[in-house]
Amino acid sequence: MNKQVMDPDWLVFHPNPKKPDFVLPKGAVDAHCHIFGPSDVFPYAPERKYTPCDASKEQLFALRDFLGFDKNVIVQATCHGKDNRALVDGCRAAGDKARGIASVGTDVTMDELKEMDEAGVRGVRFNFVKRLVDSTPKETFLTIADKIATLDWHIVVYFEAQDLEELIPFLKQLPTVIVVDHMGRPDVENGVDHPDFQRFLGLMDDLDTMWVKATCPERLTKAGPPYDDVVPYGQALVDRFPDRVIWGTDWPHPNMKSHMPDDGALVDFIPRIARTEELQQKLLVDNPMRLYWAR
Numbered sequence: 001m002n003k004q005v006m007d008p009d010w011l012v013f014h015p016n017p018k019k020p021d022f023v024l025p026k027g028a029v030d031a032h033c034h035i036f037g038p039s040d041v042f043p044y045a046p047e048r049k050y051t052p053c054d055a056s057k058e059q060l061f062a063l064r065d066f067l068g069f070d071k072n073v074i075v076q077a078t079c080h081g082k083d084n085r086a087l088v089d090g091c092r093a094a095g096d097k098a099r100g101i102a103s104v105g106t107d108v109t110m111d112e113l114k115e116m117d118e119a120g121v122r123g124v125r126f127n128f129v130k131r132l133v134d135s136t137p138k139e140t141f142l143t144i145a146d147k148i149a150t151l152d153w154h155i156v157v158y159f160e161a162q163d164l165e166e167l168i169p170f171l172k173q174l175p176t177v178i179v180v181d182h183m184g185r186p187d188v189e190n191g192v193d194h195p196d197f198q199r200f201l202g203l204m205d206d207l208d209t210m211w212v213k214a215t216c217p218e219r220l221t222k223a224g225p226p227y228d229d230v231v232p233y234g235q236a237l238v239d240r241f242p243d244r245v246i247w248g249t250d251w252p253h254p255n256m257k258s259h260m261p262d263d264g265a266l267v268d269f270i271p272r273i274a275r276t277e278e279l280q281q282k283l284l285v286d287n288p289m290r291l292y293w294a295r
């Protein structure tokens with residue numbers, strides 16, 4: 001297979017991130033990152049909405065070591081559709097240092113799920129962001145949810161804050177732990193008291209099976225680095241749900257348009273939202289270990 005050419009306006013990940021000033025606790029987990037291709041080995045899916053730059057497992061593992069993380073949770077990105085080969089290959093190559101979140105259809109067999117489980121996959125992702133995927137019927141997701149629940153996997157959901165209200169009845173039907181991507185994607189110009197963000201906090205109060213990734217200041221910011229405008233959102237989540245928050249880099253930062261973050265500077269964002277050593281230990285080690293490495 002030939003290499004697939006990245007989109008002309010694609011921003012490539014930072015070539016030379018700074019060494020973080022914040023020293024990560026021992027055993028820290030980067031709980032949201034991706035592997036892209038390489039496309040001559042693992043081609044991007046025909047139904048994809050974007051063609052990224054390649055971002056290999058070797059590059060991911062080198063970044064992990066450079067920043068001071070111990071482990072990765074690799075999340076299947078939409079550009080690979082339901083073809084989880086690059087993800088599984090990355091999980092296997094990392095040994096016990098990676099877990100995975102896959103994307104599957106209702107036709108996935110129990111044997112296929114078990115094979116992924118054995119490689120380290122511990123969940124599936126349901127994506128509701130309209131620019132990334134065509135809409136999937138809720139019934140389809142519920143069928144998948146019932147299947148993966150038998151393996152004690154969980155479900156990662158990606159939606160934007162304005163779509164949450166409509167999704168709540170569906171989310172309440174899900175039979176597993178739910179992990180929400182990127183702080184529930186608030187519009188940070190609104191302020192933390194806005195009904196959209198308060199609705200999300202209220203749902204987290206109601207559903208003790210719901211977790212959240214306090215991730216992506218670079219994606220949520222309107223002000224730009226050092227992401228001051230995202231700090232109150234991260235603090236609100238970490239303070240209120242200290243045992244249900246996790247953190248990740250989102251490397252290689254798909255679909256960034258405004259700028260490409262320095263991954264070392266992103267790590268330096270962590271102590272601004274998790275302000276004590278105890279909170280940092282939960283966010284970076286205890287919580288992701290409980291969710292992904294319990295077995």
Ligand code: 0GY
Pocket residue numbers: 034076077078079132181250253254255
């Ligand atoms: C992320 C965010 C994005 C992309 C994807 O699967 C994906 O394509 O998740 C995005 O464009 O917001 O989590 O990497």
